[in-house]
Amino acid sequence: MENSSSTLSYFFIIFFFLVSFLSSRTVVLVNCLSTDGQVLLSLLKAAKDPYAKSSSSSFVLSSWNTSSSTPCSWQGIYCSPQQRVISVSLPNIFLNLSYLPSELSSLSSLQLLNLSSTNISGSIPSSFGSFTHLRLLDLSSNSLSGPIPSELGGLTSLQFLFLNSNRLSAKIPQQLSKLSSLEILCLQDNLLNGSIPKQLASLVSLQQFRIGGNPQLTGEIPAELGLLTNLTTFGVAATGLSGVIPHTFGDLIYLQTLAIYDTEVFGSIPRELGMCSELRNLYLHMNKLTGPIPPQLGKLQKLTSLLLWGNFLTGPVPDELSNCSSLVVLDVSANDLSGEIPGDIGNLEVLEQLHLSDNALTGSIPWQLSNCSSLTALQLDKNQLSGTIPEEVGKLKYLQSFLLWGNSVSGTIPAAFGNCSELYSIDLSRNNLTGSIPEEIFSLNKLSRLLLLGNSLTGRLSSSVGKCLSLVRLRLGENQFFGPIPEEIGQLQNLVFLDLYMNHFSGELPSQITNITVIELLDVHNNYLTGEIPSSLGELVNLEQMDLSENSFIGEIPWSSGNLSYLNKLILSNNLLTGPIPKSFSNLQKLTLLDLSSNSLSGAISPEIGYMTSLTISLDLSSNRFTGELPETLSRLTQLQSLDISHNMLTGRITILSFLTSLTTLNVSYNNFSGPIPVTPSFRTLTSNSFLDNLLLCESIDGSTCSAHLTRRNELKSAKIIALVAVIVTFVSIAVMATWYILTRKNRYEFEKSPGIVAGSYGYIAPEYGYTVNITEKSDVYSYGVVLLEILSGRSAIEPQIGDGLHIVEWVKKKMGSFEPAVTILDSKLRGLPDQMVQEMLQTLGIAMFCVNSSPTERPTMKEVVALLMEVKSPPEEFGKTSQPLINQSTHS
Template identity: 30%
Template sequence: MTGTPPSFSNSNPQHPIWCSWRAITCHSKTSQITTLDLSHLNLSGTISPQIRHLSTLNHLNLSGNDFTGSFQYAIFELTELRTLDISHNSFNSTFPPGISKLKFLRHFNAYSNSFTGPLPQELTTLRFLEQLNLGGSYFSDGIPPSYGTFPRLKFLDIAGNALEGPLPPQLGHLAELEHLEIGYNNFSGTLPSELALLYNLKYLDISSTNISGNVIPELGNLTKLETLLLFKNRLTGEIPSTIGKLKSLKGLDLSDNELTGPIPTQVTMLTELTTLNLMDNNLTGEIPQGIGELPKLDTLFLFNNSLTGTLPQQLGSNGLLLKLDVSTNSLEGPIPENVCKGNKLVRLILFLNRFTGSLPPSLSNCTSLARVRIQNNFLSGSIPEGLTLLPNLTFLDISTNNFRGQIPERLEYAYTLQVDEKSDIYSYGVVLMEILSGKRSVDAEFGDGNSVVDWVRSKIKSKDGIDDILDKNAGAGCTSVREEMIQMLRIALLCTSRNPADRPSMRDVVLMLQEAKPKRKLLDSVLGRCAGDNVVVGGDIPLPQKPIADQC
């Protein structure tokens, strides 16, 4: 875009060559360029001032490139612009004057740049502006009160900057506003009650902004609101009961604040709600049982509060529940029977509570489960065998409960499971098998879902199975070493018995190991040879020296 500007107006008006270029759209009758779309072309550097000659442009898109330096003010001479998108670039200056010349501008997107200095107040003269996105830069100072004077603005995003100061009450005068995103700044003060005048608002995000004070009850007037995000602030007091008036609400996140008191029962009136996040507060009292009957709820996060009582027993009955985390409370009673109805549950996090009763049978068939943490409760009964077969399970902790009966073998094999001493014995047997065979605990060689324990059990039934099991590199080629390894294998098999009652205690294991002490003499202190077998064996622990006929 350097050199002599092209004379577009004097070119052939019928079929000018540039109208066939990919990034250009021309007017169907006049062949004048109306759209220039240079988005996501990996362009860099600065924008030439010659762009001013594209005077008939209605739409200019420069997004998704790496333009740097000052924003080219010559663009403000394109007075016919309706949309201007410069998002996802690296402009790093203060915002230049002159944008008020774009009197017909409707959409301006400057998201994700590195602009500095104050927010441009000149924008407020653009009376047709409907969408304004200045998020993701380094704009500083406060929000100008004049930002409450846009007569047609529907979308305002100034999140993720370095803005400070109080929220101007004038924002409540944006009568047409549907989307307000001002989070991730460093404001002070409280939520202005004038926000309740935004009757057309559908999306409100004031998260992570250092706002204090109460969740103003007037927010209940925003009956079109679908998303309310006020997380990670310093909000105090109780959640207002007027929250129940937000009949269109789908997502509510008040987490990581200092809220107190109970969860208002009016939350159960939010029949469109899909996500409820109240974690990391100081909430007390019981969870309203009606939350379990919300027809569209798929995510419930209430962890790290001081809630008591039982979980809503209908929770999960809608067949949509994906994530449930109520850990670190004082909840009691049973886990809801239908928590995995619909087989969509991915996370079940209930640790550090007082839950009792058995695990719901539905968990045995919950193939969607990936993470289960139900440790530190008072759960009892047996561990469902089906829990061991869940194909997507990557983390399981059921420790510090009151489970009884036989531990499913596959669960015992998971080293993260800590139930009792018999599980430790099983793990010790697995380690012995790994040492004796020279194989890892889990290997594709064993077949899908099988472990070294399954492999050893299958091999030992065959004629030469023991020879296949014992690692020759560990000395299995030497007769006396082989005998010692077979004794160790017997101990390993006992330790991994299917029935925990058949496994020895650790004291018995120690006695068996003492009886199985090697009776051969270690040669050369560190490296020795098995006489007649020509197999090198190693060791650096002195062994009892008792000469025998066939000595290694």
């Protein structure tokens, strides 16, 4: 047992010494790694997860063997013959560093440090200024923030500094001017502010100066930078720099790219730039430059790109530009250039893009442009060009885009376009073109955009249109095309926009359109289309806008329309549609505008309309035959801005509309609404035109001022009035004369003697007699209105059956403000007359209330009253009953 125990103890002792030896051996191995190698391991300490399997760093860093005596065999590390690290190059390796280790500055022999696109955050350590041998520092395309350390000015050997595409802020340190060996300075796409230090002009070896993409960089471009005569690239685009372009830049004889665009720079283009004979790219677009284009730019024989668009340049396009024989892109669009297009531009044989749009150019299109045999884009839109399109355009066999819209070009569309087999976009809209579309156009199998809007084109749309299988936009609106829409249009499987509006197309809408499943816009309004709306249109599930208005479509709105779930605008107005609004409309949850006006739709307004809460722009159901009351669900349309339900036969109250708090336009006129008009803020901004010809609508809750008041500035244009309105006029005229006699002869003395008599004396006397003895025509009008009320109601101005001592005017107001139908105001003998006659009597009731307004200034004149009555008067032969009940109305039963 003892032998066994001592053997076990001996084993544990041997194991302990073995483990201790191996552990000490490991420590010795790590300690054998050179100082430079241990410094590099600081990168691993800063890494959040350097060995993540998904990281691109795993392969590279797996070679960083800590058992090595030096890091010289590690991936991305290069050493001198003395085993000192001279290069750390790990671009595009996902190190994912939370900070940039300051320990790296201990690599005293380092000449190249490239950590671009390694996902580093934090700031640049100021200790990096101690790299005395560093020639290249590239920390670009990371997430570095904070200022650029001024200590970097101590890198006297530095030739290349790339700090672009980070989040560096603060000013550009003046100390960078001490980098006397610097050849490339890239600080673009940061958050730098302040101005460009003029001291940088001392960097005489500098070849590339790029600080664009710093929007907060302000001040002027220092003229001293013209001393950097070795510059090949100068870029300050997308900054807040202002002032003028220094004339001293003409001394930059090696300059190849000058990029000063999207800034606040103003003034003229220096003519001295014509001396920069090596210039290839001149980018001065999107500034505030004025004056002419310098003819001296024509000296730039090596110029390939000239971009001057988006300025305020004036004068002509210089003929001298035709001497820039290397020019590939010429873009002077969106300026104020005038004059004619120089024909000599046709000498630019390698020109690929010519953009002259949005200027004030005149004259015709030079046929010489056809000599630009390499041309791919010719954009002449938004000018004042005239003449015809030259047939020679067919020689441009590489032409891809031809834009001419918004000019005054006439003549026909050249058939020669058919030779331009690479064409994908033709826009000739808004010109004076005539004739038909050449068949050759439809042979262009790459054509994706054919826009001919707003011309005077005629003829039939050829069935050959179905051959343009690449068409994405076909816009032929505002022309004079006629005949049927060809069925072959359904073969255009890629068509997204189809505009055929304002033409003379006839026949039915071809059902084959439903084969275009990607279509988003269908507009055929203002044509002569007939037949029913194809129910198969409901299969166009990508449709966003559909306008079939101003045609002669018949039948009901297809139930399948509710399947168009992406629809945001639906316009079916001015057709012959009948039936109800489909309940499936509740599925149109993206619809912002619905216009069904001027049809013969009938029935109640579907409650489902209220569930279309996306309706924000407009809902127009006017000029139909809708009946019944407004559905309560309309209260859900709280974002709706415009509602028109006028010219229907709707009844009930409109108080539900008070929930539509976003309304800016409302029209409920020419219906049979009753009750109070809401007094919400949105209703207070509406005019009286919104409520015309709803005689039982009242302006306030108590009915004290009713809709007859709202008709003052608009003629009452209803159908007709009762057959013997002329008898009423005569009768009332006699009554008015009698009132006049009573007031002026019999009682005048009493009124003069008692000016304080109570306002609103009963009978025929106007209320203002209680305050003044002035007798005006408007007082007579009040009496006139009282007599009209007596005729219509069968009651006297004051009699016991009215009750509570109410005058007839107050009694009628009270009735109109109640929930009782307005017809109960009429004499019971009149209520049995035909509905049309009853409606006309209610209109007359409105005129009467107009006359008895408590404010004299709001009453009409007698001439206006007679005109209003005559407007609604009907020929007696139109009615089956006589007006005898009106004659006997004075005897109230």
